[in-house]
Amino acid sequence: MLSAIEHTLIFITVCESVLGVLGNGFIGVVNCIDCVKNKKFSTIGIILTGLAISRIFLIWIIVTDGFLKMYSPDMNVSSDLTNYISYLWVIIGQSSIWFATSLSIFYFLKIANFSHRIFLWLKGRLNRVLPLFVGFLLISWLLTFPQTVKIVNDYRFLKRNRTWQLNMSKSEFFMNQVFLNLGNIFFFTLSLITCFLLICSLWRHNRRMQMNVTGSRDSSTEAHIRTMKILLSFIILFILHFIGIAIEISYLTVPENKLLFISGMTTTIIYPWGHSFILILGNNKLKQASLRGLQQLKGYCLQFFTVMNKSNLSTVDINAIC
Template identity: 35%
Template sequence: MLRKMPTLFKLFGFVLLVIETLIGMVGNGFIAIVNCIDWFRSRKLSPADMILSCLSLFRFAFHVVLIRAEIFNLFLVNPVLMLNLNISSDFSWLFLNTASLWFAAWLSVLYCVKIANFSHPLFLQMKRRFPGLVPWLLLGTVVFSAITTTVALTGSNIFSKCNLYESHLNKNNDSAINTSNSCEFLILLYIFPNLFPFTMFLFSSILLLTSLWRHKNLLQNSARDVSTEVHLNAIKALASFFVLYVTNIFVEILSIVFFWKGINDNGVHLILFNVIAAYSSGHAVSLIFMSPKLKQESIKMLHQLRC
């Protein structure tokens, strides 16, 4: 069943979303292909390439789910009806997004343990063991994301009560109190899987910044050595990703609040979708330009296309 023609603003937002989605799919697909080729040639992958491969593959799939959801919202059936009929789409959205945030957090932790210099025994032990734990952490991330997504969607029927939250509050009875507690618990259930990897990313970024500051103070002159350049390149990548990550977390929380309040305006959802797509696409582009291997391969590909 087709819907009426969307407004000019919604069409512009949809075109922008398509452009962002294409950039994200090309960027993440390129990262995955380069790492797969290296894996086929050398029969092994570094811990960083493992995380990048999983991150790019999950984000590629996430872009597919994202653009599909917006096409349904704008051109096909009512989004409320789609929410009831297409549970698999909701599961894919939450699962891919949660796993991608965790992969990105593990990548920042790997940057920290490989580049930062601290003499604390716990950090030295983590520096030695973390690269070997990467495959198990990736597998655990997939399992954890699937479990949290399943639990969150199992309790999604409580959202029907949350939409009547204010009217329940006006009644001084036990039902209003129970509904209030259920709503707060369910919102935390949706937000917590995203806040925890963000805390890990923030903590690892602070450690890396501290290491860079201490290293610069130890230099006797203003000349930059190799270690400082490595720190600066990592900080640039983390700084660009930090802005995107914070924005994405804020939008994710905002979308949950809108859903809780029963706000189903397509224009609002389109803005949120564009921000989420910009986060994934922007980080993929920054990873390509910050990684010497990916940057070199992209230049080779552009040269071959030009020829």
């Protein structure tokens, strides 16, 4: 039986999952509609749509894997579903982080201002850099799949043979996990570097503007500060995502501690749902579309309550006549 704390964390995880699906689904729909209207696919539109779709599938995989391990551990070990989830986790998990890294690189090359020759060369070839970056994702998949097969087989053997678990050193186990997540670590590091450089560029530009402009801050300064806050929020959520993954990996060494696994699952999902709302609030197109959607929803709710009130009044009148 799960404790009250574990049930509370599961409820929080479900709420996070619903918010994540809604937020990322909204981003995907808005960008698809925008592409249909303009009859062309922009680079940022492709990145945001791919990121939203990959995060929706990632949330479902995290939740499905979590509920199987909590409520059907025997099925999780004996069924081939474990293999499918593990392989999908590799493909979708790395794709999600790849799209997030591509978004960081896009903003870095678009917004940052450096005089270095390499930066200027990359900035002038932005539309070529990102397609070439797909090669890193393919290489990561090729290197990760054999390790994934080994991890899945070892985990099954671990569940069936407790002696093997005692003989296997924890250092060897965690080294296998590090090799399994080398691609994610590479994309994660690259994303942090580009975000850090972009924050440095924005901070330096903001300092120059404050020195040249007296009085209250202008709209450009406010935009730069808002962008830095968004980047810092993204970095914090990204780090929490990897902390959650590390907690879930640690659970494999102590499978009886379900609270540890549920805590990791709750922490892991914070990033895919939280960053989607940060993107909506930080992107003018998405923000305006969300405001229009909320206004329409408010109008539908008012119409619904108006109809309900009228029907209640009619019922009261009929009862009075009878």
